[in-house]
Each structure stands twice: as C-alpha cells, then as structure tokens.
Amino acid sequence: MSLLERLEIKHPFFLAPMAGVSTPALAAEVSNQGGLGSLGLGASSITAARGQILATQALTDAPFQVNFFCHDSQKLDREITAQWLDYLAPQFERFNVSVPAELECIYPSFLDNDDFLNLVLETRPKAVSFHFGIPNAHQITTLKAAGILTMVSATNLPEAQAIEAAGIDMIIAQGIEAGGHRGIFNQHIDSAIKTSDLVQLLSKKCDIPVIAAGGIMTGVQARQMLQLGAQAVQLGTAFVQCKSSNANAAYRKALFNSPITQITDSISGRPARGLINQWHTEIDLPLRPAVPAYPYTYDLAKQLHAAASQQGEHGYGAYWAGSNVAQIRELEAADLINQLALELSQTQ
CATH class of the missing domain: 3.20.20.70 (Aldolase class I)
Structure with a gap:
C-alpha cells in the first residue's frame, strides 16, 4: 500500500x-x-x-x-537566566517595561x-x-x-x-x-x-x-x-x-516585504529560522551571553514582543519562515x- x-x-x-x-x-x-x-x-x-x-x-x-x-524538559539554570535577563533589560526599558523576574516553562x-x-x-x-x-x-x-x-x-x-x-x-x-x-x-x-x-x-x-x-x-x-x-x-x-x-498582519506583511531569513536561538532557546528582525540585528551580537533552556527563553521573548507591539514596534516577533520565503505566493x-x-x- x-x-x-x-x-x-x-x-x-x-x-x-x-x-x-x-x-x-x-x-x-x-x-x-x-x-x-x-x-x-x-x-x-x-x-x-x-x-x-x-x-x-x-x-x-x-x-x-x-x-x-x-x-526533554529541563530545569532552569539560575545563573544563565540572570545573565540573560540582565542582557535584555535595556530592550524592555525601551518600552517602559521592567524585565520579568522569573521565566516560566510555557x-x-x-x-x-x-x-x-x-x-x-x-x-x-x-x-x-x-x-x-x-x-x-x-x-x-x-x-x-x-x-x-x-x-x-x-x-x-x-x-x-x-x-x-x-x-x-x-x-x-x-x-x-x-x-x-x-x-x-x-x-x-x-x-x-x-x-x-x-x-x-x-x-x-x-x-x-x-x-x-x-x-x-x-x-x-x-x-x-x-x-x-x-x-x-x-x-x-x-x-x-x-x-x-493565525499569522498577524505584521507577520504577513513581513513575509512579502522582508523575505530574508536567519537562524537564531535568542527567541526560544532553540535554533529556529525566521525573517531577519531585531533579534538578529540587535540581540545576536558577538558578546551575547548564553540563552536559558527552551522554552523558558521563549517566555521572555513573547513578553518583549507583547510590550513592543503595544507601542507599535513589531520587530520582536517570532516570524518563522523558510529560506525560500521569497517565492511565497498570495x-x-x-x-x-x-x-x-x-x-x-x-x-x-
């Protein structure tokens, strides 16, 4: 068969x-x-x-x-988490929001x-x-x-x-x-x-x-x-x-207007390919610290994206897309x- x-x-x-x-x-x-x-x-x-x-x-x-x-569900490494929260604190401050004190296994x-x-x-x-x-x-x-x-x-x-x-x-x-x-x-x-x-x-x-x-x-x-x-x-x-x-308007627009992708683990704690945005250009810098385990890192990314989106900044979204996204058709x-x-x- x-x-x-x-x-x-x-x-x-x-x-x-x-x-x-x-x-x-x-x-x-x-x-x-x-x-x-x-x-x-x-x-x-x-x-x-x-x-x-x-x-x-x-x-x-x-x-x-x-x-x-x-x-495999992992326990949160407190030291790595503290360093990651400290590293992303300025990003949250841009939107007048305090960086969370704890991360959840979402x-x-x-x-x-x-x-x-x-x-x-x-x-x-x-x-x-x-x-x-x-x-x-x-x-x-x-x-x-x-x-x-x-x-x-x-x-x-x-x-x-x-x-x-x-x-x-x-x-x-x-x-x-x-x-x-x-x-x-x-x-x-x-x-x-x-x-x-x-x-x-x-x-x-x-x-x-x-x-x-x-x-x-x-x-x-x-x-x-x-x-x-x-x-x-x-x-x-x-x-x-x-x-x-269920893609939002910003995601749909980016698929057609910004069809270049890159892999990062900054968003979720696991490597994932998405449309290039602030995660790739502002956060994945040479001196970036290690990220907490998946999916704890994703919890923080979602909170940052929510805070930024409320003020009209959509560059922190997880806009996942494959390398041939430029061939997308409506x-x-x-x-x-x-x-x-x-x-x-x-x-x-």
Missing part, C-alpha cells in the same frame, strides 16, 4: 504543523483539497488542543494530523505524562507527528494499537535511524532550509544538511517512508524531492500567508494545493 493510500489522501502535500499559526480552518482547507492538513498543538493546553481537534473534525471528514513536542512535553496521548486516543486523528524527539515506548505502542499513524522529524541520519528503530511509521526529513524550529534531538551536533541531501540519505539508509520538509514552495520543488526518494512533501511557509492562518489554501498539484503534474 502506498503512503497516500495509508493516509487516505489524494495529493502528496502535507501542511506543516505550525504551532501558533495553524488553525482548524487552515487544516480543514488543506485536507478537503486532498492534502494532509495539520494542527500544531505543542504550545496548547489539553483543553485548547481538544477544542482545535474537534473544530477541525467539524469542518472536514478528511484525514489530518496533529503535532506535539517531545523535548510548553509541556508529550513525554512528561500521558495527557496528550489520552487526548489523541479520545479524538482519533488519522496521524500524529512529533517534534524535538521520539515518544516513550509505551506511547508508541499504544498509538499503533489504536491504528493511528506516527511521524517524527529527523535532521540527520542518526536521528532517523533512532526513529525507525523505535517503530515509528514515517520520518519527516527536515533540512536546514526549514522555517521555524527544526526537530533536532541529537543535541551533540546540528548537521545542517540540505533537504535534498537529507532525503537522498534517509531514503537509502531507512526502510520506512520519508517525507521531505524544508524550503519547498512549489510543485516543481516537490517533484524534485519525490524524484530523490521522498514519498510526500511538507510545506509550512507557503501557507502562512493564507487568510485562514493564494488561499485550496488554491495553493491546486497550484502545487498542477505544477507537480507538469514536471513529470
């Missing part, structure tokens, strides 16, 4: 599960048009996640995936307990994907027993081999071009492999299906990835501009899927 048959979808296009940007409406539009819609639920509470899943199921009978974070991990697992079992989406790591063995076994397909992001070969050995159904091969956070969990090194090279490598070394992710904006690029061994492709940046996404989700399918068929 082919991957598309297993997923019960028409086109080999996955919507990337972008936490904070994905919406039930966007997921349903992609799924209704024959792709695999998605919900990025890693930043959501159980209640909010359930609400998004049920809202999506009310909008489509077609399959979609849900996504959770599998990061995002839970799927690994911490089985609350999200039970939600998936309750709501039964077609597939569930994971970022920043692999679920616990009993979680994987439970999902497979329930007939729910599983996917995990890999950024290098050792991660992919660990994913396959764990019994996961599919690998998301996420190259360096990808916008936002790549799913790095082999913390010893960031391999920084191009998507095309990663797809070729994993397709040769792994037996489970590989989905290409990172820098894919057109059907022509999708066809190239399929020819290299991918069985589907995942796109995120291309869909951020859709009216049904199309709604259904039209974008149709255009991708047309371009894919014309390049065969």
Whole structure:
C-alpha cells in the first residue's frame, strides 16, 4: 500500500504543523483539497488542543494530523537566566517595561505524562507527528494499537535511524532550509544538511517512508524531492500567508516585504529560522551571553514582543519562515494545493 493510500489522501502535500499559526480552518482547507492538513498543538493546553481537534473534525471528514513536542524538559539554570535577563533589560526599558523576574516553562512535553496521548486516543486523528524527539515506548505502542499513524522529524541520519528503530511509521526529513524550529534531538551536533541531501540519505539508509520538509514552495520543488526518494512533501511557509492562518498582519506583511531569513536561538532557546528582525540585528551580537533552556527563553521573548507591539514596534516577533520565503505566493489554501498539484503534474 502506498503512503497516500495509508493516509487516505489524494495529493502528496502535507501542511506543516505550525504551532501558533495553524488553525482548524487552515487544516480543514488543506485536507478537503486532498492534502494532509495539520494542527500544531505543542504550545496548547489539553483543553485548547481538544477544542482545535474537534473544530477541525467539524469542518472536514478528511484525514489530518496533529503535532506535539517531545523535548526533554529541563530545569532552569539560575545563573544563565540572570545573565540573560540582565542582557535584555535595556530592550524592555525601551518600552517602559521592567524585565520579568522569573521565566516560566510555557510548553509541556508529550513525554512528561500521558495527557496528550489520552487526548489523541479520545479524538482519533488519522496521524500524529512529533517534534524535538521520539515518544516513550509505551506511547508508541499504544498509538499503533489504536491504528493511528506516527511521524517524527529527523535532521540527520542518526536521528532517523533512532526513529525507525523505535517503530515509528514515517520520518519527516527536515533540512536546514526549514522555517521555524527544526526537530533536532541529537543535541551533540546540528548537521545542517540540505533537504535534498537529507532525503537522498534517509531514503537509502531507512526502510520506512520519508517525507521531505524544508524550503519547498512549489510543485516543481516537490517533484524534485519525490524524484530523490521522498514519498510526500511538507510545506509550512507557503501557507502562512493564507487568510485562514493565525499569522498577524505584521507577520504577513513581513513575509512579502522582508523575505530574508536567519537562524537564531535568542527567541526560544532553540535554533529556529525566521525573517531577519531585531533579534538578529540587535540581540545576536558577538558578546551575547548564553540563552536559558527552551522554552523558558521563549517566555521572555513573547513578553518583549507583547510590550513592543503595544507601542507599535513589531520587530520582536517570532516570524518563522523558510529560506525560500521569497517565492511565497498570495493564494488561499485550496488554491495553493491546486497550484502545487498542477505544477507537480507538469514536471513529470
């Protein structure tokens, strides 16, 4: 059985599960048009996640995936945190706001307990994907027993081999071009492999299906990835501009007017690719101190962005985007899927 048959979808296009940007409406539009819609639920509470899943199921009978974070929860290093708060204090003072005294762990991990697992079992989406790591063995076994397909992001070969050995159904091969956070969990090194090279490598070394992710904006690029061994492709940046996404006006404008990206860990505590703004030009200076662990750093970044935005300064937003964002097109989700399918068929 082919991957598309297993997923019960028409086109080999996955919507990337972008936490904070994905919406039930966007997921349903992609799924209704024959792709695999998605919900990025890693930043959501159980209640909010359930609400998004049920809202999506009310909008489509077609399959979609849900996504959770599998990061290793870490304790906050007080010394590093104090240095980071002191370093960013002048940025807060610009907007007449005091730097926070404490940072919170704003995002839970799927690994911490089985609350999200039970939600998936309750709501039964077609597939569930994971970022920043692999679920616990009993979680994987439970999902497979329930007939729910599983996917995990890999950024290098050792991660992919660990994913396959764990019994996961599919690998998301996420190259360096990808916008936002790549799913790095082999913390010893960031391999920084191009998507095309990663797809070729994993397709040769792994037996489970590989989905290409990172820098894919057109059907022509999708066809190239399929020819290299991918069985589907995942796109995120291309869909951020859709009216049904949760991106704010400043984010949408920047996608078209400032389409140059750079990777930073200053925003969240993990390396992530986004549109160049104040984080890259004013904060990532040569003498910048180390950042606190993810997601504590993200807590501070969100507070700074909120304070700045209230005074009309939008340069502290986390405007995640892939390296090929300059190729973005102003199309709604259904039209974008149709255009991708047309371009894919014309390049065969």
